[in-house]
Every structure is written in C-alpha cells, then in structure tokens.
Amino acid sequence: MNNFENETYDEYLRNLFNTYPNIFLALIVTSLVGLFLYNFIENYNNLNNLNLECKLYKDSITEMVFELEKKNKIIKTLKERNNIIYESICDYLTAKKTHNYNLRDRKYRSYKE
Secondary structure (H helix, E strand, O other): OOOOOOOOHHHHHHHHHHOOOHOOOOHHHHHHHHHHHHHHHHHHHHHHHHHHHHHHHHHHHHHHHHHHHHHHHHHHHHHHHHHHHHHHHHHHHHHHOOHHHHHHHHHHHHOHH
C-alpha cells in the first residue's frame, strides 16, 4: 500500500475487500437485515393504522345505521298515527254527512284501544 498514489479507486476497493472480506460481508448482511426490518416495521405500522381507520369507519357506520333505524321507527309511528287521524277525520265527515255517529264512535273507540 505504499504506492497508494498510483493505485486507482477500484483497485483500492478490490485490495481492501480482499484484505477484509468478512467485514464487508457482515456490513452487507447487516444492511440487508436492517432494510428488511425497516420495511417489516413500516408495513406493520401501516396495517395497524388501516385497522384503526377501519374500526373508526365501522363504528361510525354502526352509529349511523342505529340513528337511521331510530328515525325509521319514528317515521313509521308518525305514518301510523297520521293514517289513524286521516281515517278518523274521514269517518267523522262521513258520519256527519249521514248523521250516523254510532259508526264513527265505534271506529274511534277501536283506534283508541
């Protein structure tokens, strides 16, 4: 190595690798293992983030479905009440025209029960 000035960089690296082959092999293996571990950890973190997002979306969708079911029950109840009121008004008007109040009272009592 006393003629370092005359040696090219490629020759220097070749001589260095020939002198210490195990060190370079250990560096290469260590860097490959490090890259593998880094990618593994990144993928694991991404999966955890996706699982958390999926859980949040699932919870929000479940909550929205629950709210929709609640509103649907309210709408159904209101429709039923609306139909009862409409039929009662129709019966009242029919009874008023025909002067048959017993019919109206009988139907009204059945709705009330």
